[in-house]
Amino acid sequence: MEFNFLDSLPAIAPEFGLLILAIVVLALDLYLRGDKRDNIAYVTFFGMAALALTPIIWQPEAGSTEYWGGMVRHDSLAQIFKVMVLLAGAITALIAASTREFAQKGEFYLIIIVSALGACLMSASADLIMVFIALETTSIPLYVLVAFRREDKLSVESSMKYFLFGSFASAVMLYGFSFLYGFAGTTNLSAIAAHMASGAMADNLAPVLVAMVLIFVGFGFKISAVPFHFWTPDVYEGAPTPVTAFISVASKAGSFALLMRFLVEVFPQGIVIGGQQVEEFWVGLVIASAVISMTVGNVLALSQKNIKRLLAYSSIAQAGYVLIGVAALQAATAQSVASVSYYLFMYTFTNLLVFGVVALFTESTGSETIADLAGLSRRNPLLALSMTIGLLSLAGIPPAAGFIGKFFLFQAAVEANLEWLAMVGVLNAIVALYYYLVVIKIMYVDRSEDDDKPIAVSVPGRMMLAITVTATLILGIIPGPVFDWALEGASALFEVAAAFGTLVF
Amino acid sequence: MVEVEAFIVLSAALFILGAMGVVLRRNAILVFMSVELMLNAANLALVAFAWHWGGMDGHIFVFFVITVAAAEVAVGLALIVAIFRSRQSINIDELHLMEG
Numbered sequence: 001m002e003f004n005f006l007d008s009l010p011a012i013a014p015e016f017g018l019l020i021l022a023i024v025v026l027a028l029d030l031y032l033r034g035d036k037r038d039n040i041a042y043v044t045f046f047g048m049a050a051l052a053l054t055p056i057i058w059q060p061e062a063g064s065t066e067y068w069g070g071m072v073r074h075d076s077l078a079q080i081f082k083v084m085v086l087l088a089g090a091i092t093a094l095i096a097a098s099t100r101e102f103a104q105k106g107e108f109y110l111i112i113i114v115s116a117l118g119a120c121l122m123s124a125s126a127d128l129i130m131v132f133i134a135l136e137t138t139s140i141p142l143y144v145l146v147a148f149r150r151e152d153k154l155s156v157e158s159s160m161k162y163f164l165f166g167s168f169a170s171a172v173m174l175y176g177f178s179f180l181y182g183f184a185g186t187t188n189l190s191a192i193a194a195h196m197a198s199g200a201m202a203d204n205l206a207p208v209l210v211a212m213v214l215i216f217v218g219f220g221f222k223i224s225a226v227p228f229h230f231w232t233p234d235v236y237e238g239a240p241t242p243v244t245a246f247i248s249v250a251s252k253a254g255s256f257a258l259l260m261r262f263l264v265e266v267f268p269q270g271i272v273i274g275g276q277q278v279e280e281f282w283v284g285l286v287i288a289s290a291v292i293s294m295t296v297g298n299v300l301a302l303s304q305k306n307i308k309r310l311l312a313y314s315s316i317a318q319a320g321y322v323l324i325g326v327a328a329l330q331a332a333t334a335q336s337v338a339s340v341s342y343y344l345f346m347y348t349f350t351n352l353l354v355f356g357v358v359a360l361f362t363e364s365t366g367s368e369t370i371a372d373l374a375g376l377s378r379r380n381p382l383l384a385l386s387m388t389i390g391l392l393s394l395a396g397i398p399p400a401a402g403f404i405g406k407f408f409l410f411q412a413a414v415e416a417n418l419e420w421l422a423m424v425g426v427l428n429a430i431v432a433l434y435y436y437l438v439v440i441k442i443m444y445v446d447r448s449e450d451d452d453k454p455i456a457v458s459v460p461g462r463m464m465l466a467i468t469v470t471a472t473l474i475l476g477i478i479p480g481p482v483f484d485w486a487l488e489g490a491s492a493l494f495e496v497a498a499a500f501g502t503l504v505f
Numbered sequence: 506m507v508e509v510e511a512f513i514v515l516s517a518a519l520f521i522l523g524a525m526g527v528v529l530r531r532n533a534i535l536v537f538m539s540v541e542l543m544l545n546a547a548n549l550a551l552v553a554f555a556w557h558w559g560g561m562d563g564h565i566f567v568f569f570v571i572t573v574a575a576a577e578v579a580v581g582l583a584l585i586v587a588i589f590r591s592r593q594s595i596n597i598d599e600l601h602l603m604e605g
Contacts, residue, residue: 129566136573143580147587156587157600163584164536164597167577168527171543174570175520178550178563182513185558187566234603309603 003069010058011067011074011124014051014082018117021047022110029106037104041097041460044109048090048116055079064492070188072124073496077489080341080482081123081257084348088250089116091352091464095359096242098461101149108148112246115141119254126265128177128187131258135173135222138251139166145246146239158238165221165231173218179211180266189265190496196278197271205274209281212267216285219262222255223319226293233300236312241362244308245355248315249348256322256344260337260493263329268497283330286323287421293320294428301435307358307370310435311351314394317432318347324418324425325409331416332497337490339408342483346393346401346475353468354390356461357383364455370439374446380455384443386465393472395436396429401475408483512553520546533585533595537578544574 009016021044028040056079064075072078089112096102096109118137125131143166147159181187184195195201201208220228236244263282271278297317304310322343328336360383361376362368377384393400406429413422457465475482519542526539548567555563589595 129562129569132566133569133573136576140573140576140580143584147584150587151591153591154602156584156591157602160533160584160588160597160600163581164527164533164540167537167540167581168543171523171540171547174544174547175550177566178516178547178554181551181563181566182554182557185554185560185562187562237603 008067010054010060011065011072012121013054013058014086015117015120017047017051017054018086018113018120021051022113022117025106025110025113029110032106037106038097040106040109041093041103044093044113045090045097045460048086048093048113052083052086052090055082060492062492063495066126066188071127071130072121073126074124075489075492076485077257077260077337077341077493078124080345080485080489081253082120084253084345085116085119085123085250088246088253088348088352089113091349091356091467092242092246092250094460094464094467095245095352095356098356098360098458098464099240099242099363102240102242103460105148108145108242111141111145115145115246116250119250122254123257125258125261126189128181128189128192131189132170132174132177134254135170135218135258138254139170139222142243142247142251145243146235148240148243154238155240158235162231162235165228169218169221169228172214176211176214176218179207179214183208183211189261193266193268193271193497196273197268201273203274205276205278208273208278212278212282213285215262216282216289219255219259220289223252223259223322224316225289225319225323226296226316229293229296229316232316233309233312236315237306237308237368241308241355241359244311245352245359248311248351248355249344252315252319253344253348256326256340259326260329260340263326264332264337264493264497269330269332279330283327286327287418290320290323290327290421291424293317293323294425295320298428298431298435301432304435305370306368307373307439308355308368310370310439311354311358314432314435315351317428318351318394320428321406321409321425322347324413324421327421328409328412328416328418332494333412333415334487334490334494335408335415336412337493338483338486339405339412341486341489342408342479343405345482345486346405346472349468349471349475350390350393350400350402353386353465353472354394356464356468357387357390360457360461361455365450370442371446372448373439373443375448375451376443376455378451379453380457382465383455383457386469387443388440389469389472391436391440393476395433397433399473399476401472401479404476404479408479509553509557513550516546516550516553519543519549531596531598533588533597536597537581537585541574541578544570 121134149155184192224232301313325340393402396406410422523542551563
């Protein structure tokens with residue numbers, strides 16, 4: 001294909017914009033003095049929110065086209081995930097702006113932007129090289145952000161754990177990539193599938209499975225699925241709350257987009273090696289991980305005292321729910337991809353809402369203990385109401401978006417003949433309801449000595465609450481437009497898989 | 506002429522050594538070096554496969570991996586220094602302020 005800069009630009013427009021925004025923020029950090037430094041956060045917020053419009057303005061053509069030398073794909077699936085990541089970055093900037101600690105830290109916003117750039121590229125990667133660079137561009141800034149409070153032992157310790165686990169997982173994943181390259185002699189994802197389908201692998205099933213498991217370890221770490229979740233509670237607790245909020249949505253969204261691409265493009269249906277369907281093994285890994293993530297996450301969340309730790313275990317369980325949708329990919333229904341995209345879309349807002357409230361609460365009280373939330377409904381009714389909406393959405397109670405999100409996921413599982421997996425999901429949702437309701441009960445019923453001390457919320461904090469609460473409720477009541485968009489993403493993804501047989505070598 | 510399999514066996518050995526180092530070592534710097542060994546095992550495999558297929562993709566991949574590893578080293582060593590400042594030790598068994 002002839003290279004044309006302007007034709008290729010829309011494929012990486014958000015990333016390009018983020019790069020420029022990063023330079024602008026860096027310059028502002030150098031030149032602004034005193035109170036004017038508050039503007040850095042607003043520049044980040046409005047910049048990323050505006051960039052979230054570029055994927056909507058520059059709609060890709062139907063289907064999925066490779067750009068930039070086959071490195072990135074330009075399709076609806078990438079677009080929807082890029083919008084998620086950009087909005088997550090924008091809202092994180094607001095959360096950070098509402099804390100005294102980060103409001104004027106220019107470098108904080110810079111690192112958030114760079115990490116978002118990586119997560120955007122992740123959701124569009126079409127090549128092993130791009131996958132690896134995008135993963136690391138997302139992760140390395142996050143290691144730095146977690147350790148942002150250099151003098152705080154918790155912050156540094158959790159960052160060290162995150163870093164050692166993270167670099168180990170990416171080394172394991174890279175070794176898996178080197179195998180895939182060895183099988184096919186190409187780093188292009190769909191070309192690898194075409195090569196494996198051509199029968200060149202003959203009966204060599206074992207190396208393919210080894211590569212598959214190695215790669216799944218890397219993904220399991222990124223999406224904090226059990227048994228690769230050990231870092232999650234410590235990092236969520238130790239990291240500054242705005243950082244925790246960002247980690248829990250942006251890098252996760254990008255990783256799930258990539259996980260679906262891997263399943264559909266590299267190990268699609270119809271690859272038979274040594275008389276075995278390769279896809280079955282992959283789906284088996286996903287199902288096993290989904291079941292234990294949901295169960296372990298929810299059971300361990302029951303006994304938590306720290307709200308950020310509770311949300312960490314809840315996010316492990318949420319990753320398990322999403323994996324149900326990923327497992328449903330084996331039926332190759334549009335519903336499966338769309339339900340995963342939709343769930344993560346609403347999860348972005350819901351989780352940022354919950355962590356945002358925690359950040360605002362910690363900002364004025366200095367406490368992260370669940371028991372200290374007592375009397376929140378009297379100290380700031382709006383904050384308590386927002387938190388309630390967020391927790392109900394995580395639990396899956398209508399009219400919050402979490403209900404319709406879970407409904408789509410379980411529906412996808414039923415369509416893929418995985419009724420029992422949907423049942424496990426429903427049972428887990430009931431267990432989860434308990435610990436979310438306990439937090440709500442503490443906020444509304446329990447009395448505290450500080451009942452008469454109101455909690456003030458700053459302007460960026462109010463903006464953040466307004467955006468996330470509105471989005472959570474609207475996505476729950478009118479899911480249509482976003483879900484239709486997600487269905488477009490699904491058809492783009494399957495078009496790639498349908499075309500793999502026709503690639504020429 | 507050495508076959509490509511010989512390189513892959515060597516890289517698998519390096520990878521397993523590195524993984525064992527991560528699991529068994531308690532000094533943060535040594536754990537970190539073991540991770541680097543795993544990355545280099547992958548690099549060796551990539552270069553060997555690129556030689557086998559006669560393509561350039563693997564070589565280019567290795568360049569990027571080396572660059573990323575350098576970035577990782579910068580962050581990792583900074584973290585280790587920060588840890589050492591706060592507790593005069595880089596033994597990862599002592600990282601247990603948070604439990605549960």
